[in-house]
Amino acid sequence: MTAKDAINTALGVSSGDAMYQLRARRPVFVSGAEACRAAVLHPEDDLDLSPDLRHAVAHRAAAFGANAAFLAGYPAPDAPEFQDLAEGGLPSDPGLAALARHTDMIAATPAKASEAHLQDLLSAGFSVSQIIALSELLAQVCFEMRVVHGLSLLRNNANA
Template identity: 50%
Template sequence: MTDAIDRAAGLTPDDALYHTRRLRPVFVDGAEQCRQSVLLPQDGLGLSAALRLALARRIAALNDDAALVADFDAQLAQQQPDAALQALAAGETPADALLAALARHTDRVTLTPAHAQASDIRLLEQAGLSNPQIVALSELVAFVNFQTRIAAGLRLMRSV
């Protein structure tokens, strides 16, 4: 079965690389389970699916991954996001304090992770996020950045 990473990398069951990925099914299955748990968890902890997908789309755009941007655009559209979440997804700095804090943190960890500090977590707390929400946000940011790098690596391998 084709997963999100296959789609992002442009892999189909006709590709040798598709089958090579399946030599390690635990990684394929684990990545898909992780994707589901960070984007559409059973307990969203007050972070809606639309918010999570808007942030994921933002991360994909920051990583210049057109395939993932398109995928997240389609998923986000199904959630019927409001204008503020659409702006967040598009890379804009939201007027809403919480969304602005989420955007700032997501951008920092995505673009300059070495510069992230404990004070960045304090800013999220000051914006109103709980510890479980901060952990969920961290998992989301980490996974989508991981997904973009794996897809980019697979595309590179396909081009050789």
Template identity: 40%
Template sequence: MLMHSNITLREAGNDLINQMAGIDAGSPRDKLRRLRPEYVSGVEACRYSVLTPQDDQGLSAALRVVLALRMARALGVPAQVAFYQRLADDLPPSQSHQGLGADGKGDDAAFQALVYHCDNVTNSPAMSTQQDLGRLQQVGWTTPQIIALSELIAFINFESRIVAGLSALGEGQ
């Protein structure tokens, strides 16, 4: 079990992709995934690094969880939403970013820019442009912060597709 900043990222006995996709340990889909153990461990390591990195670049683990939940909701994979909702529910009220409403309105322009960027790349990736990155810089986000945000966005979107794909496979015969 990996914990950082009150965030538990791994639950005992099964990797999170398996949990989200409804894959039982030892099942045919689990055995298929285990043919490439580096992918199984790599996804888990990636989740840890984007949500709770050693150097958070000023994007707290709590903020990352709240943004991950928002993106998961937009992507619509129920088990992924449930996982990030549990993480968000476990945050102390002072870190839960309760001001993050459905409309993405936060308290300041920098926060609003993060939310807009996450929404834009998640919902309309083909519409994202260099100017969108420029807007983040204009409100004070640094290049390392934008890279960290981009890694988070990429991972949450990737994770949703993996979970949806594995869920769609079913157990088969």
């Protein structure tokens, strides 16, 4: 395990820290989280979902974590066509607007998701395969967000 995996980086821990040592006891979990992150951000087959689009969605979702270090791990793309999507605005492109609404719902209130929301993405021009890939991306970002938040609480409690 390296000290620079995304979760450790967001937590601000290094190899000498107690939290690092606790996480190191589950190396398969740590390496698995990193492998999943790489797979959703940089897949072998991108399904016509560009790296910039993926990073915009990830950045938008990560902002819901209210953790600057975590958000920094998902930098917004430089591509101007994805700035509104990445930074929490409502893009003028109907497909990106549908994706923005979906991203916000999944990151903030996933229990509200329904088949109608997936139909909105289909109607906006996303394929089933693309929706699955975007769902995997959102799941990974939200998973990391919750792990970082929970471990931060544990670390803060242990330091009290």
